[in-house]
Amino acid sequence: MRLWRVEEAQRLVESELAADLAEVWARCRGDFHCLEKTPYDSALVGVGRWWAGPFTIGNRKLGEMPFFSLPPVTTCPGHTPFCLRWCYAIYEVANWRAHVREAASYLLSQRDDFVDVVLSYLAKIPHPVVRLHVSGDFYSRAYLEKWAEAAGRRPDKIFYTYTKSLDLIRRVETPENLVIHISADPYNYVKAVETWRELGRGLITYVYTPGEDVGPIRYILENTGAVLLLFLNHVQHAPRDDPRKIRTQLRATLGPQARRVVFDPEEFSSGPQCVQCGVCWRTAKYFKDPPYRKTWGIDMRRSTS
Numbered sequence: 011m012r013l014w015r016v017e018e019a020q021r022l023v024e025s026e027l028a029a030d031l032a033e034v035w036a037r038c039r040g041d042f043h044c045l046e047k048t049p050y051d052s053a054l055v056g057v058g059r060w061w062a063g064p065f066t067i068g069n070r071k072l073g074e075m076p077f078f079s080l081p082p083v084t085t086c087p088g089h090t091p092f093c094l095r096w097c098y099a100i101y102e103v104a105n106w107r108a109h110v111r112e113a114a115s116y117l118l119s120q121r122d123d124f125v126d127v128v129l130s131y132l133a134k135i136p137h138p139v140v141r142l143h144v145s146g147d148f149y150s151r152a153y154l155e156k157w158a159e160a161a162g163r164r165p166d167k168i169f170y171t172y173t174k175s176l177d178l179i180r181r182v183e184t185p186e187n188l189v190i191h192i193s194a195d196p197y198n199y200v201k202a203v204e205t206w207r208e209l210g211r212g213l214i215t216y217v218y219t220p221g222e223d224v225g226p227i228r229y230i231l232e233n234t235g236a237v238l239l240l241f242l243n244h245v246q247h248a249p250r251d252d253p254r255k256i257r258t259q260l261r262a263t264l265g266p267q268a269r270r271v272v273f274d275p276e277e278f279s280s281g282p283q284c285v286q287c288g289v290c291w292r293t294a295k296y297f298k299d300p301p302y303r304k305t306w307g308i309d310m311r312r313s314t315s
């Protein structure tokens with residue numbers, strides 16, 4: 011297992027480089043000229059087409075959408091043995107600048123001025139949807155409350171994420187434009203079901219590893235009314251097969267229960283990237299009063315089809 015990546019993440023959090031980068035982001039407050047004057051290259055400090063300070067704008071799966079990430083596992087209090095074996099942030103992100111930026115983002119998130127700082131960068135970019143935690147998770151109540159405040163202050167943007175920090179999301183009130191989905195796996199699915207039944211909102215997501223027992227998937231579908239978003243385990247050491255064949259087999263195995271399963275279109279059928287897809291961020295049921303439809307002309311009736 012590639013757990014040096016987790017140890018490396020912790021070392022970077024303690025590094026002078028990460029501490030200085032967090033300080034620079036806070037001092038420059040959305041001023042890109044200020045960032046340019048630092049000794050750091052643009053991909054590290056976050057200037058140019060694909061960055062806005064601590065936000066990286068886009069990746070292969072998301073499309074052109076800003077995201078904010080933290081170090082993997084060490085910021086995930088709800089991590090399970092599944093994460094250590096399969097988390098793509100451990101096995102697939104192999105860019106040292108991204109690792110330093112995650113560490114600096116964690117340090118930034120601990121500051122009292124975190125909300126003002128991240129909003130200062132978001133004010134400089136037009137993107138209406140922001141993904142939290144391509145890597146990392148809500149690591150404390152105070153940190154979750156900071157994103158709740160940030161989303162509350164920018165009701166014109168949607169912030170969305172997936173979490174295994176199930177105890178935290180049960181305790182903190184969040185605005186509707188902070189969309190939090192429950193991330194289930196073979197180790198936490200019973201608790202994921204309990205959490206969804208208590209909150210009654212959001213998707214439940216599950217990363218399917220080809221060949222594994224579908225018992226947890228059945229349990230989730232039988233014990234909730236949730237839509238289950240199925241991802242495909244695609245890290246390098248996962249078993250491989252044709253995604254369309256896997257989808258067909260799963261549909262046959264699950265029978266009528268498969269009607270409540272959304273097979274991730276990007277992973278099972280080379281479909282659109284998240285910025286176009288929107289299953290995770292423009293689902294009508296999450297937004298009782300949909301100003302977003304007016305703002306962006308979004309047809310929310312297509313939510314989970």
Ligand code: SF4
Nearest residue numbers: 276284287288289290
């Ligand atoms: S369902 Fe759509 S929005 Fe959600 S992760 Fe997959 S591609 Fe992205």
